[in-house]
Each structure stands twice: as C-alpha cells, then as structure tokens.
Amino acid sequence: MKALCRDCFWTGDEQPRRCPSCGSMRVVRHEELGVLGIAHLDCDAFYASVEKRDRPELRDVPLIVGGGVRGVVTTCCYIARMSGVRSAMPMFRARKLCPQATILKPDFQKYRTESRRIFDKVRDLTPLVQGLSLDEAWMDLSGTERLHGAPPAVTLARLQADIEADVGITVSIGLAPNKFLAKIASDLDKPRGFSVIGAAEATAFLATRPVGILPGVGPVMVQSLEKSGYRTVGDIARADLRDLADRFGQHGLHLHRLANGQDSRSVNPNEARKTISAETTFNEDLNRAEDLEDQLWPLCEKVARQLRAEGIAGRVAHLKLRRPDFQIVTRRRTLPVPTQTAKTLFAVARELLAAEPKGQPYRLIGAGLSDFVDGQEAGADFFAEGERRALKGEKAVDILRAKFGKGAVVTGRALKKE
Incomplete structure (x- = not known):
C-alpha cells in the first residue's frame, strides 16, 4: 500500500493525486505508507x-x-x-x-473530559499509548494489521474521522518509523493533517531544519551549537562524532543520531508524568509575603486534588516565581514522605518562598509536585501521623465538594483571597 484516501479509505499501490474511488483530493501518498506503525496524534488548537x-x-x-x-x-x-x-x-x-x-x-x-473521550478511542486500538499532555500522545500500532483488518495508516485515518465526527474537533496525525519523526510529521500539515516521514528520506528532510527542532535542544543549547558552527540539523548529521563528543559529551552523540532520523525510544504507556503543577499571574506585581501566600494556597489545593484524583503522590515539591523582568525563579525540595495534600505542599512552598529576598516583587507564582509514587504510599510512614490526618481531612472535603459543589467547603485563607 502506497496511497490512502482519508475520506473513503481507499488504498492502492499507485499514488494518484485524486482518489479513484470517491474523487477526494485528500490522498496520502508515500512509499512506506503500508509498513509504518509509530504515530503521533495532536489535537488542533x-x-x-x-x-x-x-x-x-x-x-x-x-x-x-x-x-x-x-x-x-x-x-x-x-x-x-x-x-x-x-x-x-x-x-x-x-x-x-x-x-x-x-x-x-x-x-x-471540560478539556480533561474531552481529552478522555479522545484517548479512550485511541486506547481501543492499541494499549501502547504514551500521553504527552491533554491533547497529544504517541501510539504504536505495529503488528495490529490483523487485529484491525488494515495497516496502521488506515486505522489512523479512520480514528481521525471518528474523532471529528463524534467529539467534534479535528486532530492531526504524524506517521513515521519512530517517535521523534512522528512528532515532527504531525505538525507539518495542521490543522486536520495526516503527514508521513519515512526512514529513507528522514536525513534529507531534516537537513535544512534549525537545530532547535531537535528534542532536548532549548534556547541555551541552540546558542552553544550555533557558536560551534552547527546551525542546521544537517550540520550535526554531517559532523565528526569525535568533535561532537568532545564539545557536548553523550548528548552530542545523541543529537547526531536524531539528526540522522534515528530514535530507539519505544512508546511507553508507563512512562511517568514528570510534574503536576498550577500557577497564576497577578494583575499587579505582589511583593508582600502574605499576599503571595494567599495566591499560593489555592494552587496547592488544585495540585493536591489532582494527585488524589489520579491516585498518585509526589516526593518533590516545587515553587515557581516570575519577576517583573520575566526572569523565572524555581526552587524544589525533596519531602520526607510522599504527599497528596495541599497542607504539606503549601507548608514546603511557603518555606521556599520565605527564603527568597524580602520585598522582591513578582508577577507570577506557581506550585507543583513531582517524582510520583502510588498514592497508597502517601502517609504510609510510621512517623507521618500529621500527613495521614491531613489526607483524611482533604479527602473528606473532596467528597463534600463532589456532592454539593466546589463552594460547599471553603478555607479561611481562600475567603481572605476573595
């Protein structure tokens, strides 16, 4: 199979511009279309x-x-x-x-609800789904042709049409031999796109792209690469391996593999989510500790509530601040026991905030938790009686709010903020 109509799902070995069955111009054409199985799905805006x-x-x-x-x-x-x-x-x-x-x-x-509707459909097709956020995920459909009666490309086209018809939004699909190329492909023809990058043309396709397209290459790394003479992905692909290793260590060798379209990472549905966080930007800069704490508490509540809903606990607490000049300050602390409670997250974030210069104005504050474990470990330590009591109380509040609405239980600090 080298061609697929996205409207009537006709397939063929020829590569016509117009579908010979329904006349649609939405025909995907590629030499490797029938053999590729790694995809990236990205919801459009x-x-x-x-x-x-x-x-x-x-x-x-x-x-x-x-x-x-x-x-x-x-x-x-x-x-x-x-x-x-x-x-x-x-x-x-x-x-x-x-x-x-x-x-x-x-x-x-509402967005979380719609995300679940979309990715429930995806998981009906394969258990190998690795979510990146509410609106995007990788999936591996390799070996599912017999199960679904069609190659992965056809299954993906049907999925794309089903989401648009049932959920009422459009998604874009990238199909490739690996995760890196699939993610790039999904962004090529948005919205409502379906793009393919094969192994044969990967190196040539990437050659003229800026180095910032490579995963793990942020603004600082872009500057370092450009100073060393690597401005395009092709520059890295053609680079001497010894020179890359001398300048950038193992990361340089990893970038060389990516630049040549090579990515050995598997689609891992169990890969841990890195951080759950919440933040807010103020209408006016705040510099008084009590005002910042009033903004911090509901964020801690939001993060803790989400962890409890997902049945996980976090071992590392995070504080994020943004100054008026947009400089970001981040602080973190490892907790003695994993937590699911706003009380613990707030207490630690408050201490981290207190260690910052007094009177410094900020335009944003955020809090989060990471290094997740099973929620059963929250408060399981013999000496964590306070954490267990806090967790019991916050779970009780969850039940009341679920039954009577978010305003059923409001803390004194939240009332002060209002």
Missing part, C-alpha cells in the same frame, strides 16, 4: 476548538483562551494565529496583535 464547538457563534472569529491582562495565552485558534498570536505569549501583546479577538478563560475540567 485543542482548547480553542472545544470552545468553538460549544459556541458555534465563535466559529469564524479569532479566539484566544487565556486570562487576565498580565497572563499568557494558553492557546488560540488558527484565525488568531494569522495575526501573530501564539501560545505562551503575554496577553497584553496578544491583545495588541489581535484586538478584535474574543478572549475566554480556560475551562480545564
């Missing part, structure tokens, strides 16, 4: 797409999902992107670029 689905009057207008004058863009629709708006952009800049945009605050509970 997910949060904005969900909001537009639920509010049809917003279908043809620019939409930004974000909050506050001093917050950042969570995501935006493709119409807003035509004005230059991008995710993580400061809201004040997004408003200047697209003053006619409709702005909505994110509704993460």
